[in-house]
Amino acid sequence: MTADNPPRMVFVLKQELPFLPRELAWLHAPGLGLLDEWALAPYGIDDATDGLYEHRVPPDAALWLAAASLPALFWGLHDWAHFHNHGPLTQRALTELQCDASALSWLWRNRAAIGLNEGRWEGARTDVERITIARYADERMSFDPALLGPDRLREWAETPPSPRV
Numbered sequence: 001m002t003a004d005n006p007p008r009m010v011f012v013l014k015q016e017l018p019f020l021p022r023e024l025a026w027l028h029a030p031g032l033g034l035l036d037e038w039a040l041a042p043y044g045i046d047d048a049t050d051g052l053y054e055h056r057v058p059p060d061a062a063l064w065l066a067a068a069s070l071p072a073l074f075w076g077l078h079d080w081a082h083f084h085n086h087g088p089l090t091q092r093a094l095t096e097l098q099c100d101a102s103a104l105s106w107l108w109r110n111r112a113a114i115g116l117n118e119g120r121w122e123g124a125r126t127d128v129e130r131i132t133i134a135r136y137a138d139e140r141m142s143f144d145p146a147l148l149g150p151d152r153l154r155e156w157a158e159t160p161p162s163p164r165v
Contacts (some may be wrong), residue, residue: 001071001127003134008032009065009072011040011048011079020044020062021053029066039066047081059083070107070116074124093135093136097147100128104148105157125150 010029013022014112016038026032040048040063052059067073072118081099104125107114111121127146136143146152 001074001124001131005042006067006069006071006075008064008066008068009076010034010042011076012066013038013040013135014062015061017055017057019055020048027064029068032068034066045082049085049100053081062162068098070120070124072101073082074107074128077106087125091139093132093139093141093143096135097132099154100132101156103146104128104153108154109157122150125153 008029010025012025012034013020016022021044022038023039023041025034027036028039028042039046048063051057052062059080063083065073065076067076078096078099081102082095085095085098099157104121106125107116111117125148128147132148133143
C-alpha cells in the first residue's frame with residue numbers, strides 16, 4: 001500500500017448529477033464489467049465532497065464503489081469518508097488520519113465478507129501508519145501511534161453504528 005491512487009478504483013454514479021464531473025467508469029476500472037456506467041471523474045473527489053454537501057445528497061444515494069484490489073478498496077473507503085466531512089482542509093494530516101481510521105475500521109469489520117485475513121489487514125494498517133507518519137512530518141506535527149493502533153481500530157470497528165439522524 002502506498003500513498004498513490006491505485007488503479008481500478010472508481011465511484012460509479014447511481015444517478016446523473018450535473019454538479020459531479022463524470023467519465024466512463026471502464027476508463028478507470030477496466031475489466032470490472034463496467035461498460036456503459038458513468039463514474040465520478042478521479043479529479044472530482046474534492047468537488048464531489050463539496051457538491052454532495054451543497055446539494056444535500058447523501059453519498060450512498062449518489063455513488064457506489066468499485067475496487068479491484070485491497071489498496072483500491074482502502075483508498076476508495078478513505079475517499080468515501082471524505083464525502084461525509086465537508087469543510088476546509090485546514091489540518092490536512094488530522095483530516096486524512098480520520099479518513100484512514102474509518103477505512104481501516106471498515107476493513108476490519110468486514111474482513112470475513114471481503115476475504116481479508118488478520119495478517120493482511122495488519123500489513124495494510126502498518127502501511128497506512130507509515131503514510132500517516134509522513135503526512136504528520138510534512139506538517140511538522142508529532143504523531144501518536146496509538147491513534148492508528150490495532151486495538152483502537154478493532155474496538156471502533158466493533159462498536160455498533162449510531163442511528164442515522
